[in-house]
Amino acid sequence: MPPYCSACYDQKPQKRYVDFDAASDRGWTEDGQSMDDLILCEDCIRSAAVHVNMRDTTDLEVEIEQLRASSARYVQQRNAARTYAKRLEEALAARSTPVKLALKPDLDAA
Numbered sequence: 001m002p003p004y005c006s007a008c009y010d011q012k013p014q015k016r017y018v019d020f021d022a023a024s025d026r027g028w029t030e031d032g033q034s035m036d037d038l039i040l041c042e043d044c045i046r047s048a049a050v051h052v053n054m055r056d057t058t059d060l061e062v063e064i065e066q067l068r069a070s071s072a073r074y075v076q077q078r079n080a081a082r083t084y085a086k087r088l089e090e091a092l093a094a095r096s097t098p099v100k101l102a103l104k105p106d107l108d109a110a
Helices: 042-051 058-093
Strands: 017-023 037-041
Touching: 017 042, 037 042
Parallel strands: none
Antiparallel strands: 017 037
């Protein structure tokens, strides 16, 4: 079992704990465990961080990774489009007779 949190007095096996290596005479728990060290659970630390305007960067890190993946996808698509355009230009340049484009549609031809 993890130690008791010095702030909320809870034992949460699924949570992480930080031992601040600081003495604090807080007495004893109901099951006789000494509360002489300052040990806080991640929930209490997160709550304290909010009070001093710290932010949880986990969501930002996930968003950054998603944006990097998206950016890499766009770069790949851009490079593929450039390669395709270059091949089209090379194919047009290699024709024996140049391609002529009508700037105005010929309405009398219909």
